[in-house]
Amino acid sequence: MTTTKKEVEFLLNKLPDDCSIEDIQYHLYVLAKIRQGLEVADREGTISQVEAEGRLSKWLIK
Incomplete structure (x- = not known):
């Protein structure tokens, strides 16, 4: 199982360097x-x- 820290690391690595907070x-x-x-x-x-x-x-319109 992936730890939360590793998931956040993976996420940060996928985001562009100029992303905002x-x-x-x-x-x-x-x-x-x-x-x-x-x-x-x-x-x-x-x-x-x-x-x-x-x-x-x-909910669909027909």
């Missing part, structure tokens, strides 16, 4: 939200593509 904060925020989502998926499970499409169909 806000850019770094944004990417760290996204990384944290992805990690949180994966933890919820592991804990609570996921739904199938068909079920997701069914749930989202009421």
Whole structure:
């Protein structure tokens, strides 16, 4: 398993040298939200593509 420090190092190495602190904060925020989502998926499970499409169909414009 990758440590948080290594994930941040990897992220910083991928960003351009002229990125701002806000850019770094944004990417760290996204990384944290992805990690949180994966933890919820592991804990609570996921739904199938068909079920997701069914749930989202009421939002689609036809």
